Amino acid sequence: MLNYLWAFMILIGIVWGMANGTAAAVTQGILDSAGEAVSLCVTMLGVISLWTGVLKIAENAGLVGRLTEKMKPLLRFLFPRLPENHPAGRSIATNMIANILGLGWAATPAGLKAMDQLAELEDERRREGSPEARPAGEAGNEMCTFLIINISSLQLIPINMIAYRSRYGSADPTAVIGPALAATLASTAAAVVFCRLMERKGRGAG
Amino acid sequence: MKWILLASDYMIPLTILYIVGFAVLMRRPVYDDFVEGAKEGASTVFGILPTLVGLMVGVGALRASGFLDAVTRVLGPIAGWIGFPTALLPVALVRLFSSSAATGLVLDIFRQYGPDSELGMITSVMMSCTETVFYTMSVYFMTAGVRKTRYTLAGALLAAATGIAASVLIVRWA
Numbered sequence: 001m002l003n004y005l006w007a008f009m010i011l012i013g014i015v016w017g018m019a020n021g022t023a024a025a026v027t028q029g030i031l032d033s034a035g036e037a038v039s040l041c042v043t044m045l046g047v048i049s050l051w052t053g054v055l056k057i058a059e060n061a062g063l064v065g066r067l068t069e070k071m072k073p074l075l076r077f078l079f080p081r082l083p084e085n086h087p088a089g090r091s092i093a094t095n096m097i098a099n100i101l102g103l104g105w106a107a108t109p110a111g112l113k114a115m116d117q118l119a120e121l122e123d124e125r126r127r128e129g130s131p132e133a134r135p136a137g138e139a140g141n142e143m144c145t146f147l148i149i150n151i152s153s154l155q156l157i158p159i160n161m162i163a164y165r166s167r168y169g170s171a172d173p174t175a176v177i178g179p180a181l182a183a184t185l186a187s188t189a190a191a192v193v194f195c196r197l198m199e200r201k202g203r204g205a206g
Numbered sequence: 207m208k209w210i211l212l213a214s215d216y217m218i219p220l221t222i223l224y225i226v227g228f229a230v231l232m233r234r235p236v237y238d239d240f241v242e243g244a245k246e247g248a249s250t251v252f253g254i255l256p257t258l259v260g261l262m263v264g265v266g267a268l269r270a271s272g273f274l275d276a277v278t279r280v281l282g283p284i285a286g287w288i289g290f291p292t293a294l295l296p297v298a299l300v301r302l303f304s305s306s307a308a309t310g311l312v313l314d315i316f317r318q319y320g321p322d323s324e325l326g327m328i329t330s331v332m333m334s335c336t337e338t339v340f341y342t343m344s345v346y347f348m349t350a351g352v353r354k355t356r357y358t359l360a361g362a363l364l365a366a367a368t369g370i371a372a373s374v375l376i377v378r379w380a
Contacts, residue, residue: 001353001354001355001359002343002344002347002348002353002355003353005340005344006260006261006264006344009264009265009267009268010263010264010267012268012271012273013264013266013267013268013269013270013271013273014267014271016271016272016273016276017267017270017271017272017273020271020272022270022271022272025270025271025272026267026270026271028270029266029267029269029270029271030263030266030267030270032266033259033262033263033265033266033267034259034262034263034266036262036266037255037258037259037261037262037263038255038259040258040262040306041251041252041254041255041258044251045247045248045251045252048247048248048250048251049244049245049247049248049251050244050247051247052243052244052246052247052250053239053240053241053242053243053244053247054221054222054225054226054240054243055225055243056239056240056242056243056244056246057225057226057229057234057236057239057240057243058225058228058229059243060229060234060239061225061228061229061232061234061239062232063225063228063229101217101221102217103217103218103221108250108345109246109247109250111346112250112254112345112346112349115346115347115349115350116349116350118350119350119351119352135354137351137352137353137354138352138353138354138356139347139350139352139354139355139356139358143347143350143352143358144355144356144357144358144361147342147343147346147347147358147362148358148361148362148365150337150342150346151336151337151339151342151343151361151362151365151366152337152362152365152366152368152369153334153335153336153337153365153369155334157217158330158333158334159217160309161330161333161334164309164312164313164316164321164330165316165321165326165330168313168316168317168320168321169320169321170320170321170322170326171322172322173321175322175327176327176330176331176334179327179331179373179376179377179380180330180331180334180335182372182376182380183331183332183334183335183369183372183373183376184334184335184369186335186368186369186372187335187336187365187366187368187369187372188365189368190364190365190368191361191362191364191365191368194357194360194361194364194365195361198357198361
């Protein structure tokens with residue numbers, strides 16, 4: 001999927017550029033983007049290391065464990081097949097809390113760790129020949145649910161938007177909070193319902 | 207609503223204060239813990255660098271070629287027909303690929319129409335309730351070594367579309 005998607009972006013971009021005389025712009029765009037990716041990573045290197053450091057403190061002090069405990073009902077609802085006390089549960093809980101608080105930079109490392117641990121879970125399932133197991137290289141149900149819910153946005157307060165609005169002279173920068181919360185609820189609800197349906201469908205067929 | 211602005215200013219420092227303060231009370235070697243975690247973070251970032259370069263080059267090629275603008279032109283009449291503001295089509299589309307590029311477009315809309323106009327409001331809400339679908343998917347799935355993403359893309363696009371539709375409806379009729 002990602003391979004096709006990437007090939008599509010590159011091929012369409014280049015062919016379209018050549019056909020419309022924007023080939024020079026495409027060259028510039030490609031080179032600039034490669035550089036931009038590196039400068040983004042340099043920024044991320046600082047901020048993400050900061051958050052993984054702080055989160056490690058929280059983890060070692062037992063805060064993450066407490067948090068996961070509190071989020072267990074939610075995790076069980078969203079990931080019914082995730083074994084209880086699986087390490088992925090903690091990472092997912094950390095990622096979701098960071099997203100809800102709007103600490104996107106702190107959410108990413110926890111989210112990546114969760115994906116790693118879910119991949120291990122899939123390995124285990126394959127070894128045990130569990131009926132849930134997906135072939136190697138295929139996303140498990142938990143991965144799909146986790147990503148879709150992540151993408152549906154969980155943020156309660158859109159801090160960045162409020163900052164941009166006030167910088168551009170809004171009379172009421174925080175007016176966005178209520179509507180944003182309602183829209184976020186709508187998109188997350190759609191995500192949850194969709195994941196539920198797909199999971200059920202997969203189980204029926206398998 | 208002033209307290210919310212205040213709260214968003216204090217969100218990050220208070221989170222860090224709470225965590226470090228709690229750990230000190232638990233008599234943890236906080237700095238050792240911090241460095242241990244930061245090391246993991248640094249290697250995570252290095253790990254996703256190649257994925258990011260690939261993704262951003264793809265998005266860059268697509269944007270620079272003018273393909274996204276062409277898609278916007280084609281979708282324009284359809285969007286107008288279902289009542290979606292045509293001026294916001296580029297933001298909605300670019301938002302799926304790149305957060306920073308979308309932010310640039312949002313600021314253009316703020317400059318042109320003002321953040322408190324209907325268009326400005328819809329944009330603000332739309333940006334707050336969606337995430338960059340392709341960025342998140344490629345970085346997360348590459349990490350897990352997944353090539354077949356099954357229904358993730360469909361679900362993510364559905365969530366994004368719901369968020370976008372909700373933004374327009376809520377701002378117009380709520």
